[in-house]
Amino acid sequence: MKAFTKLVIGLLLVLIMVIGWWLISPLFLDQTVDEGLPPVSTDTVEMTEDPEAVAPDAEDEAKDSETLGLSGMFMDGEKNYQTSGTIQTINADDGLYLRFEDFQTTNGPDLFVYLIQPGTETTEGISLGALKGNTGNQNYLVPEDVDLTQYSTVVIWCRAFDADFGFGELKQ
Incomplete structure (x- = not known):
């Protein structure tokens, strides 16, 4: 026994x-990550006799104008968690991305990237997945149905400690 x-x-x-x-x-x-820019097509659309055939409709133009040119800076989170770097939106061939550049945050277990509406809890937001690394350049695909004018706060959240390690506001 x-x-x-x-x-x-x-x-x-x-x-x-x-x-x-x-x-x-x-x-x-x-954990350092150094991802390149998301793939962007360099093909140009050839003009045809019917200009309306290649022109984007008003809805597509409105959507693009809402998402292009959004950027922000990361700020420190709660307690002593330090986060810095820039955030910008990039339209790529397969969708809209958030790009973190010169990114650095306090490392921790179980870190995730969230989009939230200002003034709401992180867990009520939209998860973009696990943080790829606590330093370096990285890209996160934004779901097609997400309006970045509504979900304009990017949060680095630690699930294990239920703590915000850093956040940034997307602005024009």
Whole structure:
């Protein structure tokens, strides 16, 4: 019976050490990402005899004017979490992207990128996925149905600690 008790205690200690490493290691380990710009087509549309055949409709132009030229700066989050860098929107072949440049944030476990409406809780926003790295240039595809004039705050959120590590406001 003593051997079984020692085995259980040993397994619990190993489990505690693994969980502790998962929670603490991001504080002194950086993960750098350096993604290039999203793919943008260089093809030009040839003019035809019917100019309306290639002209975008008014709805498409309105959507593009709402999303082009949005940018912002990251600011520190709550507590002592530090975040800096720039955010900009980029129209690419496969959709609209948020691009983080010269990005740097305090590392932590379970970090995610969220779009939220100003004044709302992060968990009520739209997740763009896990943060790819705590330093460097990176791109995040924005879902087609998201209006960045409404969801204009970008948040770096830690699910494990339920804490905002940083945020930035998108503006024209």
